[in-house]
Amino acid sequence: MASSADTTPLVDHIVILVPHSFLSAPPSWFSDVFHFHSGGRHADGRTENTLVYLPDGAYLEFIAFVPGIDPADRASHHWGSKKEGTVIDWAVTLPSTAEDEAEREKERAAAGDGGELRSEKLFREVQRKVREQNTGIVYGDLRRGGRTKPAGEVLKWSVAFAKREDGETLELGAVPFWCVDITPRRMRVPFETPGNAKHPSGAVGVAKVEVHHESLTTAKSAKGVYDALFEKQTTEGGGWKLSSIAGEKVHSGAAVSLGASDGPARIDISFFTDDDSWAGKSVGGKIDEEHTLTFHLVATSGSK
Missing domain, CATH: 3.10.180 (2,3-Dihydroxybiphenyl 1,2-Dioxygenase; domain 1)
Structure with missing residues (x-):
């Protein structure tokens, strides 16, 4: 069994839904408050984002549906029904050190995309702890996702969302979802790169x-x-x-x-x-x- 330190959630990112025009032409107040970076398009082709890295390692994801998306396709998306201009969800992740990242690289090379990483195994312990609370809310299994950065770098991760055991809809954001990296987290969240997380608002x-x-x-x-x-x-x-x-x-x-x-x-x-x-x-x-x-x-x- 994993130690509690191995499975203690760390805040990963905050998800804010915005119109696509916010990404293509950010309002002036945004740059007066935050230094931001273009994130790229997600693997499913339905959303793009702009990111704000913070010195504590968390980040803000300003996400938008791509122009011209079919309304039915948007409606089928996890966040398709949410209101633009609001914080719609938030994510946690597992603790990660430089040694963890190096080990992840070795695991990924050995296992390939179909193999399971240690972090994904640790998540099963999280599922068990939550299930044993008998609240009627459980976490589903991790599923793979990714995004291509503007320069062409491919990022990969796994996400898991909470759900009600009885099949009823659970309010989005009621509990955090999980984002567990497959490629090293520093690729997805380069907050330690000089200047990346320095903001006018401090x-x-x-x-x-x-x-x-x-x-x-x-x-x-x-x-x-x-x-x-x-x-x-x-x-x-x-x-x-x-x-x-x-x-x-x-x-x-x-x-x-x-x-x-x-x-x-x-x-x-x-x-x-x-x-x-x-x-x-x-x-x-x-x-x-x-x-x-x-x-x-x-x-x-x-x-x-």
Whole structure:
């Protein structure tokens, strides 16, 4: 059996759905807040993205459906029904060190695309822990995915989404999905490359993920999943501790919390900033004529 440290979730990325025009002609407020990079088109050809790398190792994925996509094809996509201009989901991953990445390269060369990596085996332990909570929510098996970067580099990973055991629909984002790398994570998230994660707003990492459920039943079930995955907070505010690849280097530690929604389910995101002139501000703006998007910035000490 794997140790808890091997299967402790680390925040991987936040998914924000935007119109394709946001990717092709980003609004001025975006560059005033974040330094961003073109991500490329996904393997299924239905979506493209722009990425914002953060110094704590997490990143933001601004994702859009490609122009001219058939409405039925979009509707069949996992996020096809979600509203543009909102945080639609969030992902966690497994801990990874340089040694892990080197071992992954060896495993991949030995096993080929059809072989199973150690990280994929570890995920089965995650599935077991969540299933034993008996909340009615379980994680499906990992399935392979990928993306081709603008320069032609091919990235590969596996993802797994949560579902209800009874077959009923589970609110997207109610619990995080998993993203486990096949190619080295540094290829997908080059946050340590000089300049890649330096932002005008001083943003250094994810401070808080607040998941607001439309259904109290979903909130109760989700709580059991979070109890299985994360360590509970002991500080004021409650919730659970949320770690990241390099968070201890740049901020005081993040958190995830559950709450009720006064309308549709939603996810609110706060970011740490190391620039005091930005701390305490809400940032963002219009993404097109119909949608706006905002985030909150807090000081790295969590005092503002």
